[in-house]
Amino acid sequence: MANIASTTASAGTEVTARALRESVFAGLITLGLFVLFVGLKTDQNIRNELILTQRWGLLAIFVIIAMVGRFLMVAYVQPWLARRKAAKAAAPEVAKEESFFSRNFSRIAIVALILYPPVIVALFGIQGSLKWVDNFGIQILIYVMLAWGLNIVVGLAGLLDLGYVAFYAVGAYSYALLSTYFGLSFWVLLPVAGLLAACWGLVLGFPVLRLRGDYLAIVTLAFGEIIRLVLINWTEVTKGTFGVSGIAKATLFGIKFDASKDGFAALMGLPISSVYYKIFLFYLILGLCLITAFVTIRMRRMPIGRAWEALREDEIACKSLGINTVTTKLTAFAMGAMFGGIAGSFFAVRQGFVSPESFVFLESAVILAIVVLGGMGSLTGIAVAAVVMIGGTEILRELAFLKVIFGPNFTPELYRMLIFGLAMVVVMVWKPRGFVGSREPTAFLRERKAVSGSFTKEGHG
Amino acid sequence: MEYFVQQLVNGLTLGSIYGMIAIGYTMVYGIIGMINFAHGDIFMLGGFAALIVFLILTSFIAGVPVVLALLLMMIVAMLAASLWNWTIERVAYRPLRGSFRLAPLITAIGMSIVLSNFIQVTQGPRNKPIPPLVSSVYDVFGIAISLKQIIIIIITAILLSVFWYIVNRTPLGRAQRATEQDRKMAALLGVDVDRTISVTFIMGAALAAVAGTMYLMYYGVVVFTDGFVPGVKAFTAAVLGGIGSLPGAVLGGLLIGLIESLWSAYFTIDYKDVATFSILAIVLIFKPSGILGRPEVEKV
Numbered sequence: 125m126a127n128i129a130s131t132t133a134s135a136g137t138e139v140t141a142r143a144l145r146e147s148v149f150a151g152l153i154t155l156g157l158f159v160l161f162v163g164l165k166t167d168q169n170i171r172n173e174l175i176l177t178q179r180w181g182l183l184a185i186f187v188i189i190a191m192v193g194r195f196l197m198v199a200y201v202q203p204w205l206a207r208r209k210a211a212k213a214a215a216p217e218v219a220k221e222e223s224f225f226s227r228n229f230s231r232i233a234i235v236a237l238i239l240y241p242p243v244i245v246a247l248f249g250i251q252g253s254l255k256w257v258d259n260f261g262i263q264i265l266i267y268v269m270l271a272w273g274l275n276i277v278v279g280l281a282g283l284l285d286l287g288y289v290a291f292y293a294v295g296a297y298s299y300a301l302l303s304t305y306f307g308l309s310f311w312v313l314l315p316v317a318g319l320l321a322a323c324w325g326l327v328l329g330f331p332v333l334r335l336r337g338d339y340l341a342i343v344t345l346a347f348g349e350i351i352r353l354v355l356i357n358w359t360e361v362t363k364g365t366f367g368v369s370g371i372a373k374a375t376l377f378g379i380k381f382d383a384s385k386d387g388f389a390a391l392m393g394l395p396i397s398s399v400y401y402k403i404f405l406f407y408l409i410l411g412l413c414l415i416t417a418f419v420t421i422r423m424r425r426m427p428i429g430r431a432w433e434a435l436r437e438d439e440i441a442c443k444s445l446g447i448n449t450v451t452t453k454l455t456a457f458a459m460g461a462m463f464g465g466i467a468g469s470f471f472a473v474r475q476g477f478v479s480p481e482s483f484v485f486l487e488s489a490v491i492l493a494i495v496v497l498g499g500m501g502s503l504t505g506i507a508v509a510a511v512v513m514i515g516g517t518e519i520l521r522e523l524a525f526l527k528v529i530f531g532p533n534f535t536p537e538l539y540r541m542l543i544f545g546l547a548m549v550v551v552m553v554w555k556p557r558g559f560v561g562s563r564e565p566t567a568f569l570r571e572r573k574a575v576s577g578s579f580t581k582e583g584h585g
Numbered sequence: 586m587e588y589f590v591q592q593l594v595n596g597l598t599l600g601s602i603y604g605m606i607a608i609g610y611t612m613v614y615g616i617i618g619m620i621n622f623a624h625g626d627i628f629m630l631g632g633f634a635a636l637i638v639f640l641i642l643t644s645f646i647a648g649v650p651v652v653l654a655l656l657l658m659m660i661v662a663m664l665a666a667s668l669w670n671w672t673i674e675r676v677a678y679r680p681l682r683g684s685f686r687l688a689p690l691i692t693a694i695g696m697s698i699v700l701s702n703f704i705q706v707t708q709g710p711r712n713k714p715i716p717p718l719v720s721s722v723y724d725v726f727g728i729a730i731s732l733k734q735i736i737i738i739i740i741t742a743i744l745l746s747v748f749w750y751i752v753n754r755t756p757l758g759r760a761q762r763a764t765e766q767d768r769k770m771a772a773l774l775g776v777d778v779d780r781t782i783s784v785t786f787i788m789g790a791a792l793a794a795v796a797g798t799m800y801l802m803y804y805g806v807v808v809f810t811d812g813f814v815p816g817v818k819a820f821t822a823a824v825l826g827g828i829g830s831l832p833g834a835v836l837g838g839l840l841i842g843l844i845e846s847l848w849s850a851y852f853t854i855d856y857k858d859v860a861t862f863s864i865l866a867i868v869l870i871f872k873p874s875g876i877l878g879r880p881e882v883e884k885v
Contacts, residue, residue, distance in 0.1 A: 153672060156668045157668055160633075160637045160665055161633065161637070161703070161704065161707045161708065164641070165707065166637065166708055166713055167709065168711065174636075174640055174713060174714070174715065176644055284690075331866070332866075332869075338614075338619070338686075338690065339824075341690065342869070343869050346817070346821075346862035346863075346865045346866050349817070350859050350862050350863065353856070353858055353859045354859065357855040357856060357859075489694045493694070493695070497691075539702075539706060541698055541702045542698075542699060542702035542705075542706055545695045545697075545702060546695070546699055547695075548694065548695030549696060552691050552692045553676075553680045553681060553692065556684045556685065
C-alpha cells in the first residue's frame, strides 16, 4: 500500500515540476511575443512625431496570465481530461435517445424566429426593440443567408471560394445603381440582382474550372478584390469610395414605410415609428433565408445536388462515372452567387447606402468561417455558427460594464475582430469538424447510417 | 528611355521586397502544402518591430550610426517575427496537421485577422510615419538611384545567397527537401519532421521581417493593414515563379514589382492592383505550375 501511495505522490510532484517548467517556458515566450508590442506603444505627439509610451505593467499582467494559465493547464486540466477520457472509454456505450428538442430543432427555431419581433416589441417597447430587431435579428439573418449560399459552393460542391463577397457586392450595387438611375422597384430588382450575380458566378466560374483546392481559393480571392477595386475606381458610375446613398426603400404591395398620409403607420392607425420597416425587413430576410434553405434541401435530392456532393468527394471518380464536371461546377457557382446577390440587394435596401468598404476580403473570410465552423454542408450547424459568431461579436457593443473594469476609455468594439479571429482559431483547433460533427447521408442503401465526423475526409455526408 | 530605366530600378526595388516575402509562402507551401495566410501579417509585424526599435534608438540612445541602427532594426524584427510565426505554427497549424485540408487554411485566415487586429489594438490604427533614415540619391547616367534602393537590392541579394546555401548545401536544407518530397518517408529515415517544419516557418518569418524593415525604410510609413495587399502580391509572386521553388519566388517577386511599377508609369495608377491580381488569375488558369515549378501530377 505504502508503495502505491508513494508512486502516486511522486507522479504528482513530477506533474507539478513539469507544470512549473512549462509555465516558465510559456512566460518567456509570452514575454518575447509581447515585449515590443504591448510593453511599448507608438503614439503621435502634438508635432505629429512618433513617441513611445511605456506599459510594462500591462506586459507583466500578460506574462503572469500566460504563466498561471499554462501551469493550471498542465497540472490540473490535462490530467483531468486524461482521467475523463479513460473513464469514458471504460464505461459501456449507451445508445442515446434523441430528445424532442433536438429532433424538432429546425421547426422550433423557425417558430421562434417568426415570434421574435412581437416578443421583442412586447419586452422592450417600440423604440427599444429597434436595436434588437436590426442589429441582432436582421444582421445575423443576412449572414445566415450568405453562409447558406456559400455552403452550396463550399459545403456541397467542395469548391473553396474566398471571394464570395464579390457576388454580395454585385447584388448590392445592381440594386443601388438600377434603382437610382432607372427608378425600378425593389421587388423587380431582387430577382434581377440574383440573376446578375449568377451571371457573374458563371463568368468567374468558367476560367477557374481547371483549378483545385488552394489555387481556386486564391483566384477567387483575386476576383473578389478586382471587383472591389473596380467599384472604388470606376467613379463615374459607382461614385467610388463615397458610395451610393439615398437608395429607395422597399414597399409592401406599394405601401411605403414612411411618415406620409398613406404610409404603413397611417394606414394601420399606428404611431409613426421606424420599427415597422425594420420588422418588415426582418420577415423579408427570414423569408429569403427559408427559400435558400428550401432550395438547398431540394437541390441535394436532385441529380445535380448529388453530382455536387459526388464532385466534392472525388473528382476523378465523378468524371469516370460520366458526370459532366463543367456544368456541375458552374451550376454550383451560379447558385451560390445568386443567393449572394439576392442577399446583397437586401443589404442595399436595408442600409440605404452602399460603398466598397462593405465588401472587403474580411467579409468573405467571415462568411467562409461561418460555413466551416458550422460543419460544411449542415444547414442547422451553419445557422448556429452564424448566431454564435455574429451575435457574439455584436454583443460586445452592449457590454458597458466592461468600462467599469477597464476604465472609461475602454471600447469593446475595438476588440471585436480580434476576438472573432481568435474564436475562428480556437473553434477550428478544438472542433475541426465544426459545431455539427456528423451528418446524415443524402443518398443511402436501405438504411440511413449517420457518418461520424471523424470518418469524413473533405466534409463527407 | 531614362524614364523607362528609372521605372525598372523602382520596380526591382519593390520586387525585391515582394520576393523576400514570397520565399516564406513558397517554402511553407512546399513543405506542408498550405497557404500560410498570416504570412503577410508577419511581414507587417516585422515592420512594426523595426519601427519600435527605431523609436527606442532615437528616443533613448542618441547618436547611433545609421548602419548600426538598420542592422539592429533588422535583427530585432527578425527575432520578433520568427517567434510569432513559430508560436502560430505551434498553436494554430500543428494540431490540425492531418486534419482535412481546409482546416489549417481557416486557422491561417483567423490568425491573419488576429495579428492585424492585435497590432491595431496595441499600437493604434493610425499611420506610423518615421523621418527618412537614409536620403542620399545618386545620379547614374541621368537615372536617380537612391541609397535606399541600393541597400534593399544588396540585402536581398545577400540574404538570398545565404538561404540558397542553407537549403541546398546544409543538413538542415536536406531535411527540408526530404520533408517536402515525402513527409512520412523522411520521418522514417530519421528526419525530425516537426522541427524541420518549425525551422521553415522561422526562416520564412525572418525573411518577411527583413522585408518589413526594408518596406518601412523605403516608404517611411507602416500601418496595421499593410499585411494584406503586399501579402497577396507576394503570394502572386510565389505562384508566378512556381510555388515550391525558391529562385522562382524571387523571379516572380521581381516580375510583379516590374509589372506594378511599369503599369503605374504607363497606364493608370488606380488599377495597378487590378493588374497584379489579374496576372495571378491568368497565370493560375493557363500555367498553374508557374515559370520554374514542376507540374503537379495527380495520382489515383
